[in-house]
Amino acid sequence: MKPEIKSKVAAEFEAANFFEQIPAEIDGYTLKKILADDGDKFFYFAYENETTHRSLKTYFHEETKEYKVLVAIGLAEFCLTEFFTEDFETFTKIFAAELDATIKKISAQIDPAEDYLIADKNFSSWQYGQTLKKNLEGFELFIAPKNPVKITNGSYIIINYSDFENFCDLNIFYNVYGDNFSGEAQFGGVQHPLYIFDAVDLTQLENLLKENLLPELKKIREEIFPPPNPQKII
Numbered sequence: 001m002k003p004e005i006k007s008k009v010a011a012e013f014e015a016a017n018f019f020e021q022i023p024a025e026i027d028g029y030t031l032k033k034i035l036a037d038d039g040d041k042f043f044y045f046a047y048e049n050e051t052t053h054r055s056l057k058t059y060f061h062e063e064t065k066e067y068k069v070l071v072a073i074g075l076a077e078f079c080l081t082e083f084f085t086e087d088f089e090t091f092t093k094i095f096a097a098e099l100d101a102t103i104k105k106i107s108a109q110i111d112p113a114e115d116y117l118i119a120d121k122n123f124s125s126w127q128y129g130q131t132l133k134k135n136l137e138g139f140e141l142f143i144a145p146k147n148p149v150k151i152t153n154g155s156y157i158i159i160n161y162s163d164f165e166n167f168c169d170l171n172i173f174y175n176v177y178g179d180n181f182s183g184e185a186q187f188g189g190v191q192h193p194l195y196i197f198d199a200v201d202l203t204q205l206e207n208l209l210k211e212n213l214l215p216e217l218k219k220i221r222e223e224i225f226p227p228p229n230p231q232k233i234i
Contacts, residue, residue, distance in 0.1 A: 001037040001062050009042045009060040010035065012088050019045070021096060027103050028052070047103065053142065053164060054106050056080075058095065067091035071106050074142045074162050075169045075186055078152045109147040110156075117176045121202065123148060123158055128206045132159065137217040139163050139170065148174070159209075161217060166224050170217060172197055172205070181205045185216065187223050 013035070024031045029047035036043060040062040048055040057070045069083040080102065085091045112123040123129060129145030143149055143160035150156050158181075159172035168187035175182070181204075183197030196212050199205035 001040055001042060005060075005062055006037050006042055009088075013044055016088070016092060018092055021092075022099065026099065027107065029055070029103055047099075049107075052107065053162075056102065056106065058091075069095070069102070073106060073149050073151075073157075074160055075164070075167065076149070076151060076157060076160070076171065081152075110150060112146070112148055115150075117154075118148070118156060118174065121174065123174075126202055126206075128202075128209070129159070136161060136214060137221050139217050139220075142169070143171075153177070163220075163224075168220055168224055170194070170213075170220060172209070183216075185220050187220050 019031075019033065022031065026047065028051070029049045032046045032048055034043040034045055034057070041059045042062070043057055043059040046055050046057040053072075053074050055072045057072075058067070059070060060067050064084075065086050066084050067086070067088060069080045071078055071080055082098070083091065083094055085094065112118050112121065113125075123145040126145050132141055132144060134141050139161035140163070141160075142162040143157050145158045148156040148158045149160075154176040156174045156176075157171050158174050160169055162169040166187075167189070169185070171184045171186075173182050173184065174180075179200070181197060181199040183194035185192045185194055194212075194216060196216070197205065197208050199208055
């Protein structure tokens with residue numbers, strides 16, 4: 001971030017005395033002051049719930065010249081577009097007004113039978129989804145089909161296995177616009193598409209998961225902790 005931009009956004013935040021206007025804790029989320037840049041972003045603060053692996057961060061994005069809110073649910077991160085604005089005063093007003101509702105939104109568990117966009121997919125009654133193991137290869141089942149997580153661009157995470165300590169996971173997505181399923185792994189700070197989980201219905205997805213879920217988790221584990229090379233015998 002350019003030094004002059006960093007100075008400007010830091011100064012306007014300090015002048016607003018915004019920390020005095022927001023609570024130190026709300027519904028299990030603790031306020032964490034950041035006030036530091038990371039690449040082309042200047043982060044102000046976060047509300048974090050370490051127990052549920054959920055948080056939101058506020059920041060200024062130099063590239064788009066907008067103030068934004070970044071949500072993390074597990075290792076998945078996405079911005080809430082309703083906060084996008086190029087005016088700092090407008091941003092602080094929206095944030096203060098919507099903070100309670102936003103915390104409740106990211107904490108709530110979706111009942112897929114009650115979400116009209118995915119109600120016909122029957123995720124909550126999907127028998128295979130109910131039999132997924134809680135732990136596989138050191139990964140925790142963080143998101144199950146009975147409580148998917150809505151993210152961006154019409155996508156839902158319906159299955160997530162996470163290793164929070166080593167910052168890696170495997171996601172299965174459903175997209176309402178394409179009416180299809182896809183997979184993605186994250187390790188080393190990079191997202192890796194998993195095309196072997198591309199499916200058009202739950203039956204096809206189930207077959208792919210039975211065949212590939214465990215092997216893919218093992219592959220991710222090996223990427224993090226590669227086996228030692230055998231010593232060359234001369």
